[in-house]
Amino acid sequence: MDERAREHAEVLVGWSARIEAGDDVIVDVAEDAHDLGVAVAEELGAVGANIVSTYGSDELSRAYLKAHDGAFEAGDHALALLENADAYLRLGGGRNTTATADVESETRQAYSKAHSEVREARMDTDWVSTVHPTRSLAQQAGMAYDEYQDFVYDAVLRDWGMLSERMANVKERLDEGSEVRIVTERDDHPRTDVTMSVEGRTAVNSAASVAYDSHNLPSGEVFTAPYDTEGEVFFDVPMTINAKRVRNVRLTFDDGEVVGFAAEQGEDALETVLNTDEGARRLGELGLGMNRGIDRVTDNILFDEKMGDTVHLAVGRAYDANLPEGEEGNQSAVHVDLITDVSEESFIEIDGDVIQRDGTFWFEDDFEA
Amino acid sequence: MDERAREHAEVLVGWSARIEAGDDVIVDVAEDAHDLGVAVAEELGAVGANIVSTYGSDELSRAYLKAHDGAFEAGDHALALLENADAYLRLGGGRNTTATADVESETRQAYSKAHSEVREARMDTDWVSTVHPTRSLAQQAGMAYDEYQDFVYDAVLRDWGMLSERMANVKERLDEGSEVRIVTERDDHPRTDVTMSVEGRTAVNSAASVAYDSHNLPSGEVFTAPYDTEGEVFFDVPMTINAKRVRNVRLTFDDGEVVGFAAEQGEDALETVLNTDEGARRLGELGLGMNRGIDRVTDNILFDEKMGDTVHLAVGRAYDANLPEGEEGNQSAVHVDLITDVSEESFIEIDGDVIQRDGTFWFEDDFEA
Numbered sequence: 144m145d146e147r148a149r150e151h152a153e154v155l156v157g158w159s160a161r162i163e164a165g166d167d168v169i170v171d172v173a174e175d176a177h178d179l180g181v182a183v184a185e186e187l188g189a190v191g192a193n194i195v196s197t198y199g200s201d202e203l204s205r206a207y208l209k210a211h212d213g214a215f216e217a218g219d220h221a222l223a224l225l226e227n228a229d230a231y232l233r234l235g236g237g238r239n240t241t242a243t244a245d246v247e248s249e250t251r252q253a254y255s256k257a258h259s260e261v262r263e264a265r266m267d268t269d270w271v272s273t274v275h276p277t278r279s280l281a282q283q284a285g286m287a288y289d290e291y292q293d294f295v296y297d298a299v300l301r302d303w304g305m306l307s308e309r310m311a312n313v314k315e316r317l318d319e320g321s322e323v324r325i326v327t328e329r330d331d332h333p334r335t336d337v338t339m340s341v342e343g344r345t346a347v348n349s350a351a352s353v354a355y356d357s358h359n360l361p362s363g364e365v366f367t368a369p370y371d372t373e374g375e376v377f378f379d380v381p382m383t384i385n386a387k388r389v390r391n392v393r394l395t396f397d398d399g400e401v402v403g404f405a406a407e408q409g410e411d412a413l414e415t416v417l418n419t420d421e422g423a424r425r426l427g428e429l430g431l432g433m434n435r436g437i438d439r440v441t442d443n444i445l446f447d448e449k450m451g452d453t454v455h456l457a458v459g460r461a462y463d464a465n466l467p468e469g470e471e472g473n474q475s476a477v478h479v480d481l482i483t484d485v486s487e488e489s490f491i492e493i494d495g496d497v498i499q500r501d502g503t504f505w506f507e508d509d510f511e512a
Numbered sequence: 513m514d515e516r517a518r519e520h521a522e523v524l525v526g527w528s529a530r531i532e533a534g535d536d537v538i539v540d541v542a543e544d545a546h547d548l549g550v551a552v553a554e555e556l557g558a559v560g561a562n563i564v565s566t567y568g569s570d571e572l573s574r575a576y577l578k579a580h581d582g583a584f585e586a587g588d589h590a591l592a593l594l595e596n597a598d599a600y601l602r603l604g605g606g607r608n609t610t611a612t613a614d615v616e617s618e619t620r621q622a623y624s625k626a627h628s629e630v631r632e633a634r635m636d637t638d639w640v641s642t643v644h645p646t647r648s649l650a651q652q653a654g655m656a657y658d659e660y661q662d663f664v665y666d667a668v669l670r671d672w673g674m675l676s677e678r679m680a681n682v683k684e685r686l687d688e689g690s691e692v693r694i695v696t697e698r699d700d701h702p703r704t705d706v707t708m709s710v711e712g713r714t715a716v717n718s719a720a721s722v723a724y725d726s727h728n729l730p731s732g733e734v735f736t737a738p739y740d741t742e743g744e745v746f747f748d749v750p751m752t753i754n755a756k757r758v759r760n761v762r763l764t765f766d767d768g769e770v771v772g773f774a775a776e777q778g779e780d781a782l783e784t785v786l787n788t789d790e791g792a793r794r795l796g797e798l799g800l801g802m803n804r805g806i807d808r809v810t811d812n813i814l815f816d817e818k819m820g821d822t823v824h825l826a827v828g829r830a831y832d833a834n835l836p837e838g839e840e841g842n843q844s845a846v847h848v849d850l851i852t853d854v855s856e857e858s859f860i861e862i863d864g865d866v867i868q869r870d871g872t873f874w875f876e877d878d879f880e881a
Contacts, residue, residue: 196566198549216562224593
C-alpha cells in the first residue's frame with residue numbers, strides 16, 4: 144500500500160472526523176477505494192472505534208435502480224444503521240465515473256426522495272467525504288495514474304492546522320465586512336467587476352474537519368452567502384454541469400439577479416440551470432479557494448472549488464451555516480458552482496480595502512495593497 | 513458478466529432466501545464478489561426489496577483487528593442494522609483465503625465474543641451464505657479459474673426442487689429409523705464399519721433454502737445428530753483443520769466415544785480437536801452428501817461436505833434442529849467434519865435395510881439391495 148494512503152487515513156480519522164474510542168463509525172468503501180478502506184480500518188482500530196463497512200458501488204446501485212419497478216422505500220435497516228452511527232466516512236473512488244449514466248433521472252429522483260430520512264440521518268452524523276485516487280478519477284482529470292496520485296495527496300496531506308488559521312483571517316474580514324468586490328482585468332479575457340453584499344452573513348472556515356462544519360477532505364475554502372449582486376463576471380475555469388462540459392461563462396447581474404448569460408461551450412446546460420426556478424438566477428455562495436495543494440482543474444468539484452487563488456460563485460441554494468438563525472437565504476433546487484482564476488491581474492476588496500491582489504492575501508509577505 | 517452469475521443471483525434471492533417485495537435485505541459483498549453483488553442487486557431491485565450493501569473484506573478486518581488494542585465492543589449501529597434486517601445474503605469470495613492468517617486467535621476470539629449479540633441477530637434473519645467463484649478460491653481448490661467457475665456453477669445451479677424431493681426420501685427414512693450402519697470395503701483402504709443410533713432425532717433436508725432451515729448455497733445434504741457410535745471409520749477425503757492439511761483419518765468408536773485415532777497427515781491437528789473437551793470425542797453430526805454437481809474435493813467445507821455419494825461425520829457440537837424440543841445434544845466448542853467416499857464398494861443400512869449401495873439410493877433405478 145502507498146504510505147500516503149495511511150497518512151490520508153490518519154488525516155481523515157483524526158483531523159477531519161475527530162473519531163474517538165467507542166464511536167460507532169460507518170466506512171463506505173467505493174469499488175476501487177479498497178486500499179484507503181484498509182488504511183482507515185487500521186486507523187479506526189488504533190483509535191478503538193467500532194466499525195461497519197458498507198460497499199459504495201455505483202454498479203450495484205445502477206443494477207438495483209434499473210431493475211426496480213414501482214415505488215421505492217428506504218429500508219428500516221438502512222435508517223437504523225445511520226441513526227445509530229456517530230460518524231460516516233465516505234471513501235469515493237469507483238471504477239467508472241459514468242457508471243450510472245443510463246439510469247433515468249426520474250428513477251434517481253424517486254429513489255432519492257424515498258431516502259430523504261436516511262440522508263438526513265447521515266447528515267446528522269459527523270460525516271466526511273473524501274476520495275481515493277483511482278484510475279477512473281485520473282482519467283476524468285486527464286492525468287496519468289501516478290501523476291493523479293501525487294495530485295490527490297498534495298491536496299489532502301496539508302498542514303490543516305496552519306491552513307485553518309490562515310483561513311480564519313479571511314473569515315473574520317468577511318464576517319466584519321459589508322460589500323465584497325471582485326475584479327479581474329486580463330488582456331485575454333472579458334473583464335470581471337462584480338460587487339455583492341455579505342452584511343449579516345457568517346462565513347465558514349472550511350478546514351476539512353467536522354470541528355469547522357466542514358465535511359470534505361480535501362477542503363480549503365472560506366465561503367459565505369452573498370446577495371444584492373451587481374456587475375459582470377467571467378468564469379475561466381471549465382466545469383461539468385449535468386454531464387455537459389461548460390467553458391468560459393459570462394454572467395451579468397442586476398439587482399441580485401442574472402440578467403444576461405453566455406458561454407463559449409455548454410450554454411444550453413447553463414441555461415437549463417438558470418431556468419430551474421427563481422432562486423437559480425441569484426447567488427447562493429461566494430467561496431475563496433485557498434488550498435494551494437490543488438494547482439490544476441481536474442473536473443471534480445471536490446477539488447476544483449478549493450483550488451488556491453480561485454474564487455467561485457454558485458447560483459442557487461444558500462447554505463444554512465452562512466445565515467443568521469431563523470433567516471432564510473436564497474432558495475433553489477440547484478446549487479451550481481462556477482469558478483474564476485484570481486491568481487493574476489486581479490484583486491478582491493472588502494468595503495474598499497484590497498484583501499487579495501494577484502493571488503496574494505494581505506497577511507502574506509509579498510502582498511501589495 | 514457471466515450469465516451464470518445472474519442465474520446464481522436468481523437462485524439465491526428466489527429459492528434460497530425467499531425474498532419478497534418490501535423485505536429489508538443486507539448484501540455482504542466480499543472483495544472479489546462484485547459481479548455476483550451486481551447480479552444480486554439487480555434481482556433485489558426486480559423483486560422490490562430494500563437493500564443495504566456491506567463490504568465483507570478480510571483485509572479490512574485484519575487491519576482493524578491487528579491495530580485494535582483493548583476490549584472490543586460491537587457498535588450500536590452494527591446491532592441496529594442486523595436487528596432491522598429481514599435477510600442477510602453473504603457473498604463470499606475474497607482475494608486471499610489466508611488474508612487474516614497473522615491475526616492472533618485471542619484477538620479473533622475477543623472480537624467474536626463482543627459481537628455475539630450481532631451474530632445472533634444475523635442468525636435470526638433469513639440468512640444465506642454463498643460464494644462467488646474467484647481466482648483465490650480456484651487456487652485453494654487447485655483448479656484453473658475457468659474450470660473452477662464451471663465447478664461452482666454446477667454445484668449452485670441445480671434443480672433444487674427436484675433435489676429437495678429426493679432428499680426428503682432420505683430424511684423420512686432417517687427420522688423413522690433407529691440405527692444407521694455405514695460400511696466401506698475397498699481393497700486400498702482400511703475397512704469402515706460403524707453403527708450409530710438416530711432414534712428420536714430429526715433429520716434436516718438441507719435444500720439450500722431458508723424454507724428448509726438450510727442456509728448455505730450450494731447445499732444438498734441430509735443430516736442428523738447421531739449418538740452411541742460403535743466401530744471403525746476411515747475418512748479418505750482430505751480436509752483442512754485449523755489451517756493444517758489432514759489426510760486419511762481413522763477413528764475407532766466405543767460406547768459413543770473416540771477411543772482410537774490415527775491420520776497419515778495432520779494427526780496433531782486432529783488430536784488437538786479431539787482433546788478440546790469431552791464432547792469433541794463424540795459425534796455431533798451424520799450427514800449424507802447428495803449434491804452430484806459437486807464431484808471433487810476443493811478444500812472448502814461449503815462444497816466438500818455436500819459432495820454427492822459421500823458421508824460426513826462431525827465430532828463435536830450437535831445442531832439444535834436435529835434435537836427434540838428441550839433435549840440437549842452433544843455439547844462442544846468444536847464441530848469438525850470428516851468425510852468418506854461411499855460411491856463404490858460401500859453400503860449404508862438403516863435398521864438392516866440397505867438404503868444406498870455403491871453410491872446409489874434405493875429410490876434410484878439402478879439400485880441393487
